Amino acid sequence: MLDEHDALREIGRLPNRPPSHVPPGAMPRAAARQEHDRTRGSARERGYDAVWHRMRNMVLAEEPLCRLCGREGRLAAAAEVDHIVPIVRRPDLRLDRGNLQPLCRACHARKTREENAGAHRSPPGA
Numbered sequence: 001m002l003d004e005h006d007a008l009r010e011i012g013r014l015p016n017r018p019p020s021h022v023p024p025g026a027m028p029r030a031a032a033r034q035e036h037d038r039t040r041g042s043a044r045e046r047g048y049d050a051v052w053h054r055m056r057n058m059v060l061a062e063e064p065l066c067r068l069c070g071r072e073g074r075l076a077a078a079a080e081v082d083h084i085v086p087i088v089r090r091p092d093l094r095l096d097r098g099n100l101q102p103l104c105r106a107c108h109a110r111k112t113r114e115e116n117a118g119a120h121r122s123p124p125g126a
């Protein structure tokens with residue numbers, strides 16, 4: 001059994017743990033992960049991962065010109081890779097090369113706008 005003196009020596013031998021210090025502006029790892037979860041966006045946005053980026057780069061390398069502009073006889077540099085069938089309708093085709101087409105910014109923006117509008121529009125005749 002330790003007397004008071006020994007007990008104090010034991011305490012003195014305890015590893016000196018500095019209070020875990022977090023630099024100002026930084027978040028502890030767990031909190032940062034939660035913050036990331038909260039802000040990383042919709043399920044659709046979360047799908048844009050490393051594999052997608054590789055796929056996207058491959059499509060742009062293969063077809064550097066906007067496909068829709070090309071159909072109308074225009075030459076425009078592709079800036080985006082579009083899902084021909086939107087991911088919301090066919091998530092399984094997200095990384096299907098056949099469902100990907102290169103588009104210029106204008107065509108991609110127009111197509112996205114049309115898709116979003118279509119989602120809220122009543123079917124013809126309804």
Ligand SMILES: [Zn+2]
Pocket residue numbers: 066067068069070076103104105106107108
């Ligand atoms: Zn275009």
